[in-house]
Amino acid sequence: MERALFLIDTPSHVINVREALKSYSLTEYDLMINDCNRADTFIQLKAMIGTLTPPSKIVEVAKVEGGLNERIHAYAQHLPFLLSRQYSHVFISSTRQHWQRDIVCSLNISKIVLLDDGNATIPFYEYFFSKGIFFDFPDDPDIQRRSKAAEIRNYYNISIVEPTKIELFTYFDLKPLPWLSIKRNSLTSLQKDHKxxxxxxxxxxxxxxxxxxxxxxxxxxxxxxxxxxxxxxxxxxxxxxxxxxxxxxxxxxxxxxxxxxxxxxxxxxxxxxxxxxxxxxxxxxxxxxxxxxxxxxxxxxxxxxxxxxxxxxxxxxxxxxxxxxxxxxxxxxxxxxxxxxxxxxxxx
Known part of the structure; x- marks a missing residue:
């Protein structure tokens, strides 16, 4: 049986989850959500999840204000459980979030799908997806901090080796690339012709x-x-x-x-x-x-x-x-x- 994992952190991502479940014919799925954005994003996100067909599991990562160890531990502690679920698909929603990069690279799943993160998909496609790069994180200029982060990730068996291929599930008109297949998101679930x-x-x-x-x-x-x-x-x-x-x-x-x-x-x-x-x-x-x-x-x-x-x-x-x-x-x-x-x- 196919089982998917969705990594999301904003309420608008829920729209794409609903569309992906239908487009990929998925009935069993887990959500991993992270309180990592500002304002009332997480409150809205949790409310919007209630509009979905209920997931099998929801893994919730609470907001953490501490140092590197605390912030990485907040999501890394869930890796053994996620590995045990043997997912057929992993959907990520933001290539600018370290936690999503760390999870998806550590699960070693062959079917990785990127959902639109709003209109950021467009410049990302132009500036680095087109070059075969999926994560464009700048290097931390603090060498000691960078070394500490690597040490913590090693402790939790976190990989940061990028996948060689990803599918983009998008509502934008973009051309496929050898390393980036395209599946169109038609946004059908909320279409309405107001009378x-x-x-x-x-x-x-x-x-x-x-x-x-x-x-x-x-x-x-x-x-x-x-x-x-x-x-x-x-x-x-x-x-x-x-x-x-x-x-x-x-x-x-x-x-x-x-x-x-x-x-x-x-x-x-x-x-x-x-x-x-x-x-x-x-x-x-x-x-x-x-x-x-x-x-x-x-x-x-x-x-x-x-x-x-x-x-x-x-x-x-x-x-x-x-x-x-x-x-x-x-x-x-x-x-x-x-x-x-x-x-x-x-x-x-």
């Missing part, structure tokens, strides 16, 4: 750009005002990214936007609506791609300011990547947004 549309309502989806220092708060508020001016007869409801601060949200309300902070992915929220907004727009959110596929009766628009708007991305912290900076990530996402015929693009 009732509120022609006065526009959703604008936040991208967390102020929090990650791609732009300033003042400039972002100005961008929102310029965006709203494109459709002066519409009511705009701002859907914050989960990492956006209450201070920013308060300021967005002060300039006249409705605000709805969701406790679930935007796709799930729109799916359950009886009356949908006429338009969903954002600057470079993953939701532009997913909503355009799922909700054909809703207009989906990428609003594209000059790239100088995101100039801070050139110097902002790059998390667990060495092949490109954050500015290049955004630039690549815009390229694919412009190529997607189901998404409109408006320069501003």
């Amino acid at each position: 009732k549309i509120d022609d006065s309502l526009v959703y604008i989806i936040g991208v967390g750009a102020v929090t990650v220092k791609y732009t300033s708060q003042a400039d972002y508020l100005d961008l929102l005002n310029r965006t709203r001016a494109l459709m002066p007869d519409k009511t705009f409801c701002y859907i914050p990214h989960r990492i956006e601060s209450q201070e920013l949200i308060d300021d967005i309300e002060k300039i006249g936007f409705l605000v709805n902070r969701l406790n679930m992915p935007i796709e799930n929220w729109i799916y359950q609506l009886d009356v949908a907004p006429c338009t969903v727009l954002s600057y470079y959110s993953t939701a532009l791609f997913t909503c355009a596929t799922m909700f054909k009766s809703i207009r989906t628009i990428s609003i594209q300011p000059d790239m100088s708007t995101w100039l801070g991305a050139k110097s902002s912290h790059v998390w667990n990547l060495k092949s490109c900076n954050n500015y290049q990530l955004v630039e690549t996402i815009y390229k694919y947004l412009n190529a997607d015929k189901s998404i409109e693009s408006i320069l501003i």
Whole structure:
């Protein structure tokens, strides 16, 4: 009997788990979840798991604030159990998470499948998947710390030897490579043709750009005002990214936007609506791609300011990547947004 393991750590990953179970005809599976992200990600993740066909086992890794030993132990302690389960498939959802790299490389499974981690799949494909690299972690400049990490991993029999082949289960239009097969994720489980549309309502989806220092708060508020001016007869409801601060949200309300902070992915929220907004727009959110596929009766628009708007991305912290900076990530996402015929693009 085939049994799969899914390694996930954000609520949006649950959408891809549901699609993969159907597409790969899997009925028995385990989940391994990790409280390793900021804001209320883990709370939302656990709530979203309740929407799935129940897994056989859920392995939960609690948040750890300690040193290297404590943080590696938090997930490595589960390796003997995971090895005993004899999985036929292992699905990973983020190549920027050390814990996922360590688990998948240590299980030595022949069928490894990478799920989309939002629109990060696009620049990853361009910058390092295309070169046969699946994990792009920079070397730790602290030699002593790097040696200690290797020692701890050796103690737990953790391998970090990359697989030679991976399958990508993706909703993006990407070409297969000798080391990267492609299976299309059609996002069928949440597709809906809304019969009732509120022609006065526009959703604008936040991208967390102020929090990650791609732009300033003042400039972002100005961008929102310029965006709203494109459709002066519409009511705009701002859907914050989960990492956006209450201070920013308060300021967005002060300039006249409705605000709805969701406790679930935007796709799930729109799916359950009886009356949908006429338009969903954002600057470079993953939701532009997913909503355009799922909700054909809703207009989906990428609003594209000059790239100088995101100039801070050139110097902002790059998390667990060495092949490109954050500015290049955004630039690549815009390229694919412009190529997607189901998404409109408006320069501003």
